[in-house]
Amino acid sequence: MPSTSPSTPPETSHDTPSSGTDSTQQPAEATAPIVTIYDVAKIAGVSYATVSRYLNGHPNVSKASAAKIDAAVAKTGFAPNSSARSLAKRRTHIVALIIHYNSKDVYNDPNILSFLDSANTRVAEEGWQLVTLLASNDDATSNIEQLVASGFADGYILFTFDFNDALLPIFAKRHLAAAISGTGYDRKSICPCVDVDNIGAMAEMIRYVLRDDNPPADRRRTRPAYISGPLDMPGAPERFTAFNRVIAERFGTEFEAPVAYSPKWSRDGGAQAIRQWASDGTINRIDCIIAASDTIAAGAIDELHRLGRRVPDDIAVSGFDNSAAATACTPQITTVDQHIERRGAVMADIVIRQINGEHVPDLTMMPTELIVRQSA
Amino acid sequence: MPSTSPSTPPETSHDTPSSGTDSTQQPAEATAPIVTIYDVAKIAGVSYATVSRYLNGHPNVSKASAAKIDAAVAKTGFAPNSSARSLAKRRTHIVALIIHYNSKDVYNDPNILSFLDSANTRVAEEGWQLVTLLASNDDATSNIEQLVASGFADGYILFTFDFNDALLPIFAKRHLAAAISGTGYDRKSICPCVDVDNIGAMAEMIRYVLRDDNPPADRRRTRPAYISGPLDMPGAPERFTAFNRVIAERFGTEFEAPVAYSPKWSRDGGAQAIRQWASDGTINRIDCIIAASDTIAAGAIDELHRLGRRVPDDIAVSGFDNSAAATACTPQITTVDQHIERRGAVMADIVIRQINGEHVPDLTMMPTELIVRQSA
């Protein structure tokens, strides 16, 4: 009876639970009874190839079969096993978003969640799945490295990598569908970048803060200072360059503006800069602060308040990002909107197109917008 | 020569790229040449079963073979395909963390990232992979439903589901390894819960705010008001219950304290409550506000400042969570630390233990801590 040829594949455990006597109710607890495509085929009375075809939307399946299959699927609650499917199709239909941060720093970036949501939505539209991997320590990072090498996903979105990131080499080596946020990496050897024109946008902001056509003469800002973001992370060097350029152009190359370096994109970095400037007297020689991000600006404003300075009356402060920190602050922060909530979708799109074999640009620049509020 | 018996399996495309002449450099571009365990076996000169054994840390592999395999792996950059591995082992080694939020609300929850980091670290320790799925819209949610049914992960951590969540039924139906954050679901039918004693913790806070042993007599708070979180989400009902109880116990059951309902766990909800109370005069009849979360408290404080009220001099405000919002505020917020940064690890642990077949408690309560700062 068991003809050696697998006309219906190996009848191992595949058999509807109790095909006949359903008397002895098992003690339950058992792992969910795996229902396979063979079970469905048997119940529907068609070959499993037909079930597969139907489920994958192939044209040639009769209405009769379709109906029977629908019924069987409904009855069994069948869902095709994702590993088996991926193995057979050599496509996982997964796009992985890798967030690389040194653990606690993650919390300082108010942009992450909106970026994530944006990418998630775009990928979901495609019927694929976005999964987020958090590389926040060495363990996690090396696991992820392994995962990437194992073909876990069809494409990758890289977020917040510093220039020396341990994960970068694997993307440089293997030719994977990917996109990275920010420029300044050794671009050719990695993957397509998406960024904003940090230099242009920051320059616009600084010119706005230093504007002399608008406010009353006694409010014109002439003594600027800068708080930089971490220079080993994308965006920070460019924004700093913009500051140096505009200052040189406005006040001459010999003009020396105070500069502080925040080691992270955090409120704390902003607060520390102010404390330092307060202790060395710099604070009395400046009338506006250009901060490299909203969080840094917010931290600075907090500390200025603590020292009894009024913002913007005594000193103006500008930010960058238009993140939640900008509006949660009093006064609300004048900033640059880099539309981070669209960046995720744009990057997802670039990855998807690569997966589909399309060509994508090496560099995509997204627009920015000056948002004038009360802080500057 | 091709002996029909698959001693070395089907020699389809498996052959090291140019095994001999490496003259004609291909135009590159091609998809990464898939290197399999067969390639490694062939190069190492052993059977692929031996390679598999060695790579999976089985005891019986000779040093000689091991060395040859190491060399072959290094040479080829081989990494076992994750789909094939999962299919054969019937284990994905993936734990999925599902975050369910109505899109933009995600940004209002400052707890997410620290929770995520905590879970991520715990899962990575195990050598498994945590992946985060964001159910922020219908598309994404139904994709995730499908994914869960397809055995995408070995276990699931459920975060921020409201009581009527569309994803809950699938966990109730299939018997999956999972853990959910918060109580108040129809527990028996879903999965193990992890929570804090919201009632106890909030009661402690309220008693602290209303304390009469500590502050000068003219600062004793006797006219409390409450701003509730969204009552369809875990935690909110319990905290509200605590308020009602303590107030009744302190001032009698007929005492009516003003109550506002924030539709989300957001700053905005706190601000709106204050605006409402300002417009109807309630604001003049209260001297302390118990807010259901730090974000709500922060929004309330902002708005109070805008109205020229001093916190805590004119009115005290307390929060809950000890999130970043609590310290980013001036004055810093007196709150309850629920150690969300440990919750992720605890939940991950519960899921892992289920996967390993261990028994886990239906309900795990985590400790809380009253954090006294300046706002109350």
Place this chain on the structure above:
DNA sequence: ATGAAAGCGCTAACAG
């Protein structure tokens, strides 16, 4: 339109 057969890349008994 549908069944049979082969195979995706890997693990895991089972014999030696």
Place this chain on the structure above:
DNA sequence: CTGTTAGCGCTTTCAT
């Protein structure tokens, strides 16, 4: 210690 033999559950020619 190692090779052989079966699958894991699904997709995809290839005939029919």
